[in-house]
Amino acid sequence: MTKVTMTVNGRQVSGDVEDRTLLVHFIRDRLGLTGTHVGCDTSQCGACVVHMDGKSIKSCSTLAVQAAGSSVTTIEGLAQGGELHPVQAAFKANHGLQCGFCTPGMVMAAVDMINRYGGTLDEKTVRENLEGNICRCTGYHNIVKAILAAASDMSAGRQAAE
Amino acid sequence: MYETNYHRASSVADAVRLKGASEESKYVSGGMTLIPTMKQRLAAPTDLVDLRHVAEMKGITVSGGSVRIGAATTHAEVAQSSDIKAACPALAHLASLIGDPHVRHMGTIGGSIANNDPAADYPSAMLALGATIVTDRREIAADDFFTGLFETALADDEIVVAVTFRPPERAGYCKFPNPASRYAMTGVFVTRGADGVRVGVTGAGADGVFRHAAMEAALAGNFSPQALAGVTTDPSDLLSDIHGSAEYRANLVAVMARRAVAAA
Ligand SMILES: Cc1cc2nc3c(=O)[nH]c(=O)nc-3n(C[C@H](O)[C@H](O)[C@H](O)COP(=O)(O)OP(=O)(O)OC[C@H]3O[C@@H](n4cnc5c(N)ncnc54)[C@H](O)[C@@H]3O)c2cc1C
Ligand code: FES
Numbered sequence A: 001m002t003k004v005t006m007t008v009n010g011r012q013v014s015g016d017v018e019d020r021t022l023l024v025h026f027i028r029d030r031l032g033l034t035g036t037h038v039g040c041d042t043s044q045c046g047a048c049v050v051h052m053d054g055k056s057i058k059s060c061s062t063l064a065v066q067a068a069g070s071s072v073t074t075i076e077g078l079a080q081g082g083e084l085h086p087v088q089a090a091f092k093a094n095h096g097l098q099c100g101f102c103t104p105g106m107v108m109a110a111v112d113m114i115n116r117y118g119g120t121l122d123e124k125t126v127r128e129n130l131e132g133n134i135c136r137c138t139g140y141h142n143i144v145k146a147i148l149a150a151a152s153d154m155s156a157g158r159q160a161a162e
Numbered sequence B: 001m002y003e004t005n006y007h008r009a010s011s012v013a014d015a016v017r018l019k020g021a022s023e024e025s026k027y028v029s030g031g032m033t034l035i036p037t038m039k040q041r042l043a044a045p046t047d048l049v050d051l052r053h054v055a056e057m058k059g060i061t062v063s064g065g066s067v068r069i070g071a072a073t074t075h076a077e078v079a080q081s082s083d084i085k086a087a088c089p090a091l092a093h094l095a096s097l098i099g100d101p102h103v104r105h106m107g108t109i110g111g112s113i114a115n116n117d118p119a120a121d122y123p124s125a126m127l128a129l130g131a132t133i134v135t136d137r138r139e140i141a142a143d144d145f146f147t148g149l150f151e152t153a154l155a156d157d158e159i160v161v162a163v164t165f166r167p168p169e170r171a172g173y174c175k176f177p178n179p180a181s182r183y184a185m186t187g188v189f190v191t192r193g194a195d196g197v198r199v200g201v202t203g204a205g206a207d208g209v210f211r212h213a214a215m216e217a218a219l220a221g222n223f224s225p226q227a228l229a230g231v232t233t234d235p236s237d238l239l240s241d242i243h244g245s246a247e248y249r250a251n252l253v254a255v256m257a258r259r260a261v262a263a264a
């Protein structure tokens, strides 16, 4: 057992874990943040995507002990003061989900790609950057639409703020 | 996953010491190969020594006409590096094609070459660039480093610290990704530089990554896709699996090589 301490959604948390505990299990079972999902056994589906130190990673393929000392953001950490994050709002407005199982990972992947590309995102880039996120319901079309809408909303917001 | 004990190394020397403290230990860098393998119980190291926080193994430097990439540098960092884009854009392109963005944020160049998966991208570039693999105890030419499927010249506790190479005049990489896994069904990296033309082929060889002597000879006089017309690859040296037969891969090698030269 090892005592791990990390920041999750801005709050410092710690817990004793077996060293083999996956980060996703620490987040779901120990912290009770069940928005992060497990969709596969092969590191391919992306339902488990969270941000570690500002970058998207697969929490099913990372140990909690590897994440010790880092800052983690999960889907629960996006909305601020009861307001949906612009990416969450765009998924809602564009019907970017059906069953919703892939959605937390999709949204975290989308926020990450908007962080990296900002307003220069185009459809091809979005589709390439969704390589690690599988959705078996939507056919991706509305997910791509939602991400493009959020990217342009967010860059318009940034310009307005400047 | 079987039980394991985690140790975070603070330096290369610390890592070697931690690893030596137990017989069934393993290094872990990005964990993008090792953790999935442990989840499937195909690997069961009693101890894991984490290299991701070792400062000496990080970063990209270009000096005296030589490029050095620390082994703990992630695929995303190589793909985005302005130094790599200037010195060898084909290598940045290769890194941008590995897996997906989340894998690229964790996976490292050192982990990839130490693992030497026969379908991994980086080994082809190391061969074609004539790179040098710098370990904690010696320097190994790429030609001597990759010794078979998942086999390298590394001793059990030897650490890849960095890779170095001289930027080629021209280089190109083209990969036919497996539609499901994105690993290379075949990937070809070509370079032309001071040492002539070098062609590294991954994803296709029955014994793993290899240099294509016939293509190197054909391109030496005429570095153009047309020069490769008629250069064949013997299928008996190639992989055959559910994803594609050896004959199919032989054709992929030809097509990927032509496209890589056209892109260079
Ligand atoms: C969904 C998915 C898709 C992928 N697609 C691709 C792809 O398209 N192309 C591709 O090339 N790869 C692909 N990969 C593999 C990925 O690139 C890995 O990151 C890489 O192969 C291993 O790097 P790592 O840092 O994660 O190593 P780890 O998993 O941490 O380690 C791998 C092995 O190398 C050893 N090791 C690690 N670092 C060192 C070191 N510095 N010195 C000595 N030994 C070391 C470890 O002990 C272990 O045996 C994919 C992985 C996943 C999960
Ligand atoms: S649960 Fe499928 S990639 Fe993590």
Ligand code: FES
Pocket: A096, A097, A098, A099, A100, A101, A102, A103, A134, A135, A136, A137, A138
């Ligand atoms: S909405 Fe059902 S898996 Fe994506």
